[in-house]
Amino acid sequence: MKVLANDGISNSGIEALEAAGFDVNTTTVAQEQLIDYINKNDITVLLVRSATKVRKDLIDACPNLKIIGRGGVGMDNIDVEYARQKGIHVINTPAASSHSVAELVFAHLYGLARFLHNANRDMPLDGDSKFKELKKAYAKGTELKGKTLGVIGFGRIGQATAKVAIGAGMKVIAFDPFIENADLELEFFDGQKLNFNIETVSKDEVIKNSDFLTLHVPAQKEYVIGKDEFDNMKDGVIIANAARGGVLDEVALINAIESGKVARAALDVFEKEPQPEIQLLMNANLSLTPHTGAATNEAQDRIGVELADQIKSLLLND
Ligand SMILES: NC(=O)c1ccc[n+]([C@@H]2O[C@H](COP(=O)([O-])OP(=O)(O)OC[C@H]3O[C@@H](n4cnc5c(N)ncnc54)[C@H](O)[C@@H]3O)[C@@H](O)[C@H]2O)c1
Secondary structure, eight states, rough: OOOTTTTTTHHHHHHHHHHOOOEOOOOOOGGGGGHHHHHHHTTEEEEEEESSSSSSSHHHHTTOOOOESSSSSSTTBBEEEEEEHTEEEEOTTTTTTTHHHHHHHHHHHHHHHHTTHHHHHHHHHTTTTHHHEEEEEEEEOOOOOOOOOEEOOSHHHHHHHHHHHHHTTTTEEEEEETTTTEEEEOTTTTTTTEEEEEEOHHHHHHHHHOSEEOOOOOOOOOOOOEEEEEEEHHHTTEEEEETTTSOOHHHHHHHHHTTTTTEEEEEEESSSSOOOOOHHHTTTTTEOOOOOOTTHHHHHHHHHHHHHHHHHHHTTOO
């Protein structure tokens, strides 16, 4: 059976599929030639990331397709319900990048706690002429160990972030309207495992008691963090948003930074992507990344292997 990975797939995914007898093709076929290519080459499985669109016309025109797979989470580029009505399996890999996002959050939090976002901007300019001034300016760092991390949205990534936090010696409190408690299993290098059960608390408790706060909720109609929430936070809180632009009110964030309520913040996602507001880009109290939370080699490997596992169990057990 033939697999077309039109937006690419990791080598580990290719190897797993080939070992199971699949023929994997990683040609990137232009959207307008895709229907023709799938039919002429007798493709059974179409794998995409976010670039290739799999709409009704393609689904109707390619009756031999059995699986459409999305490497990653969001399936906005696929007419999922329509494909399923036509008997095509539609699969994705929602858990593959959770730990990658969690580590990016911690990269930001550790960086912000020690002013790395500023030091990295200042050292190339003034590191030789104003070394002592910079040393003094960045002398009041803080440690994460012993502090409280508030997690808003305690699903896959929220829980992965909590595990990293516990490993770093932090106390974790979490809010999620749909999850009462979660069992977290921490695995260590020598095979030891430790279990933690975290009971979620009210949003208000998380907002009021967190030294560091991180958001892991899905996109929604209203801000999850806006002016009222900022007003209720501890003075000097450090916040990270690696969830979705629009879950945190960016104007309210800037105001909260200016008033001193929020010390510093990290943004991996923005209300306006791919052109975030200039006031965010220029703000010295923000640590910024261009939506790279899931972008690690390990996540790509897991995506490939998870897709391969699902394809094998769907097609080889038929
Ligand atoms: N930065 C990145 O590159 C990147 C990568 C992958 C996912 N994400 C985003 O991360 C977010 C979380 O992903 P996930 O895989 O953990 O999803 P998930 O569905 O496993 O967890 C989300 C949790 O949020 C909870 N929730 C919903 N509304 C809430 C609210 N108002 N307050 C508190 N909790 C609420 C849900 O009950 C759920 O448990 C999503 O927005 C996703 O798009 C970002």
